[in-house]
Amino acid sequence: MTVKQLQEDILNLKNQNDVLVLAHYYQSIEIQEIADFIGDSLGLSRTAKEKANTEYIIFAGVDFMAETASILNQDKHVLIPNYESCCPMAAFLTPEMVKEFKRNNPGLPAVIYVNSTAAVKAESDICCTSANAVEIVKKISNEFEVDSVLFGPDANLADYTEQISGINCINMPESGHCYVHSQITIEDIKTVKEKYPKAKLIVHPECIRGVRELANYVGSTSRMYNYVRDSSSEEKEFIIGTEVGLLERMAQDFPEKSFYLAKDKLVCYNMKKHNLELIKYLLENLDDKAFEVKVPLEIAKKALKPIEKMLDFS
Ligand code: SF4
The missing domain is CATH 3.40.50.10800 (NadA-like)
Structure with a gap:
């Protein structure tokens, strides 16, 4: 089955079921394309809290994100397409x-x-x-x-x-x-800057200090996205110091600009454990308990407070 056919099946199944699909920016572009919301951890936590009015939430992200969505939505079923998608x-x-x-x-x-x-x-x-x-x-x-x-x-x-x-x-x-961000070295940045001298360097705060100090901008994935979105028409090239999924998102949304990874293989293999086949399976088997993320009630009650305090504070 082609990617297009799988995506069509998923969109049809979504329409037939009471389900919301959330995807992190680090998911593959074909998963981002079928999601109802794409975002970083903060954006997705907010969406899970404020906009999830469906019985089921499918969370294409790593385990802690699905746990957070479950803690914020204890009356809903939060499902993860691949429960081996964990953040080291x-x-x-x-x-x-x-x-x-x-x-x-x-x-x-x-x-x-x-x-x-x-x-x-x-x-x-x-x-x-x-x-x-x-x-x-x-x-x-x-x-x-x-x-x-x-x-x-x-x-x-x-x-x-x-x-x-x-x-x-x-x-x-x-x-x-984080093994993805901390692998970027000062040498990598020097090499890529030599290759693309006009490009702006934007990196994630999980990068090491020496890399951050060479950057034009340091920010979370959503802030990196906004930085590019709000850049002037003269700013055409960007070196991206985060997971490749964000680069793919921005390349689609801003085709007039060029994007280069700070180094090859900036891939979070843990995030990439989800795929369209698994999401389709979940939509056909929403009550398969093997994929439901449940946090023990006592822990969920205690963890809810610091999560809500963060959402109130920011
Ligand atoms: S990129 Fe992957 S390993 Fe790094 S913090 Fe995010 S989920 Fe964890």
Whole structure:
């Protein structure tokens, strides 16, 4: 079956069922094309909370995103096309580690990046995404009347947040990172800039500091997208320092501009475990419990508070 035929079948099945399909920017372009909403973690959390009025939500993203959608929609069925789609960054931090950091740093709030398990979120004071981390850290440190916060699991986002906010971010743990973004080196940037000297470099805050310092713009996926959308007609070329899915989205939406990856193979293989066949199967088998994401009630109740606090704060 061709991609077009699969997409048509999926669109027909969507029309026949009470279902919403959410997809992260890092999904393949053919999945983005059949989604009702595309976004980054913050955008999709908001959509899940404010716009999901269907009985079923199919979430084409990694496990923590589907968990967050489920926590925000406990009366709905949240389904993930491939339950092996997990974010390795989330594995850097456990609830026990958060508890220990809090014990060793009394009075400091724990700010948890949404790229974490529900059980870790449940131990936090507030969640954040790469789009709102600076704002969240400023507000929570103000509320707790402190000039340091505990921050995890991404050490690069913690470093970026500390640089911009001026608030000390203590890493939980020391070296949590995303293998996609942290693989971009200063050498890679020098090479690609030599090749495309007129291109603007835009990178994600999960990149290492040396790479961020060479960039024209640092921002979350949605902010990178908006940066390109709002660029002048003279700005025609962009080097993209994030997962290839965002580049594919922007190449479709802004055909008058050119996009180059900061290095080859910037692929999140965990995000790419979904495909159209799996989504079609789910739409034909919405009650297949094997694909339903359910967070244990006690954890969901505790994790809801820091997620909602983030949404209220940003
Ligand atoms: S891109 Fe990085 S942080 Fe995002 S899901 Fe993949 S591994 Fe996790």
